[in-house]
Amino acid sequence: MPYSEMNPAMRVGLFIPCYVDQFYPDIGLATVELLEQFGCEVDYPEAQTCCGQPMANTGCRDDAAPLARRFVEIFNAYDYVVCPSGSCVAMVTHHYHDYFREHDPAYTAIQQKTFELTQFLVDVLHADKFDVRFPYRVGLHNSCHGLRELRLGSSSERMLTLENKAETLLRKVEGLTLVNLQRPDECCGFGGTFAVSEEAVSCMMGNDRIADHQQAGADVITAGDMSCLMHLDGLIRRQKKPVAVMHIAQILAGRKPGKA
Structure with missing residues (x-):
């Protein structure tokens, strides 16, 4: 019902x-x-x-x-x-x-x-269907707060198997292909003021995350936290890399890559 x-x-x-x-x-x-x-x-x-x-x-x-x-x-x-x-x-x-x-x-x-x-x-809401089509290869970035405080999925440092909420929803989108990352729970390096006080480390961590998505063949990087995506997008834009970022809400609501 x-x-x-x-x-x-x-x-x-x-x-x-x-x-x-x-x-x-x-x-x-x-x-x-x-x-x-x-x-x-x-x-x-x-x-x-x-x-x-x-x-x-x-x-x-x-x-x-x-x-x-x-x-x-x-x-x-x-x-x-x-x-x-x-x-x-x-x-x-x-x-x-x-x-x-x-x-x-x-x-x-x-x-x-x-x-x-x-x-x-x-x-x-037990959402089980989204009337949208997204024919792209998508890499899911799992934010640290989402995994390690809200338990929205499993993290490698704990021997627990939890349902990944974002992955569950993305698999219900027609045409969407989730790519396999080598380090699916690694931090993007943003960390709020950490990105200011530790700029070099923050950028290195961000570039590592982007490289993982690219080696997996992602057209789009998505996440539930736009702060993470904002950090990654800044690095992507400066280096003119051929990958887009989109919040998961935008994908589930039927937006296409390029809609900020």
Whole structure:
């Protein structure tokens, strides 16, 4: 039975990362299209701000605290909160506890109903079909936050076999061929401010990831985190490499390579 017939009244608060809002708005639009396709009532609360991750990662906890409290205040009105970014979701679900008292009911509720997009599509909506065709060879980049905090797939350092949410969804797209990478869970090297403070190491790691996708014959590199793809795309563009990057929401919503 289609999800819309099971629960047509589900209200989803759409949380959009800062860099998506400012640089890649089409990812937000594609996310809305996907959620509405499966019967969700989507709302974008305009009062939302940054989740506070950049501040927290650089040790500015006092600056992150009011953003965390503001997030919980704004999004607790919804049945679910969905975001097309594993790193932002990991900040909310795994690190906001530093800014709330233990077992705070408002934060506990947010923890339980905040999902990364692929996680929500697979585990909550049980999405089983996408009416799109994508006749390209695709390399899947698994972000560190997605694998190692949200457990959206298996990582090589742990002896666990987990369903890869993004891979599950991509295999439902007609014409799409997933290529095999040599290091499918390796970091892209972005790491937020790491890319600034350790530029040379960051670029070397990014080039390694691009080379792995190219040796596998990928036409497109996709991921659930546009921050990773933004880093890789910068290297690709500077070196004029013949590979495109697309957020997974764009592929599932029917976009074609070249749509930023």
